[in-house]
Amino acid sequence: MTTGTLYGISAGTGDPELLSIKGLKILQSSPVVAFPAGIGGKPGIAQTIVEQWLQPQQLQLALEFPYVQDEEILLQAWQVAAKQVWEYLSQGQNVAFVCEGDVSFYSTFTYLAQTLQQLHPEATVQAIPGVCSPLAAVAALGLPLTVRAQRLAVLPALYQVGELEQVLDWADVVVLMKVSSVYPQVWAVLQERKLLESAYVVERATTAQQRIYRGLSDRPNLKLPYFSLLIVQVRESHN
Ligand SMILES: C[S@@+](CC[C@H](N)C(=O)[O-])C[C@H]1O[C@@H](n2cnc3c(N)ncnc32)[C@H](O)[C@@H]1O
Structure with a gap:
């Protein structure tokens, strides 16, 4: 058989x-x-x-x-x-x-x-194959994930802030998965780099409970669900 x-x-x-x-x-x-x-x-x-x-x-x-x-x-x-x-x-x-x-x-x-x-x-x-969360999130935001020669980095879960610093030096667009547990630390790094206004959080993308935050300057303490991710547009293009 x-x-x-x-x-x-x-x-x-x-x-x-x-x-x-x-x-x-x-x-x-x-x-x-x-x-x-x-x-x-x-x-x-x-x-x-x-x-x-x-x-x-x-x-x-x-x-x-x-x-x-x-x-x-x-x-x-x-x-x-x-x-x-x-x-x-x-x-x-x-x-x-x-x-x-x-x-x-x-x-x-x-x-x-x-x-x-x-x-x-x-x-x-x-x-x-199917639709993964970074792509669902940008569709909800009405933004492209990447254009032209932009470099994309995805961090699965952030355990050390140093790792995020390195990635922000290298990538033009950064996606942070599982951000809920480390949000305050991420917020502090983005503030230091003046990136809060080009950062977005999407909770439960494409569900009836979807929630979007555009710009994070006045949101240092968001309480996020597990199904949320953060996208940072670091620079328009590497060149
Ligand atoms: C174990 S990963 C699974 C990823 C999934 N296989 C995918 O294709 O997106 C779980 C993480 O994916 C992200 N995620 C999955 N679905 C999401 C959704 N609908 N909205 C926002 N983030 C989501 C969150 O960062 C969550 O912590």
């Missing part, structure tokens, strides 16, 4: 219509639809985004990925999830694993796919 394929379906950032047509077709034709489980028994964000596209006969599988840094705990969770998925793949069933944003951009899908292929090298995996 041929084994099924694990598809990584990019759900987009919140608006269910951002799912690609290819993603939608694969999602609806897969007997098993998996997603990262939500916190405290609530549906996860990816599940919420695609809910309206699912069919009653599809099996829904919430996979637990703890929100911790501990490598051991994470590795164990990825292995448990990969085994759960393999149960269906080995019976010839396709599994559509849905993630928020794009599945290749800081996404749980990568860890699941890598772990699956370590455990079962014969497993087939395919990523279906």
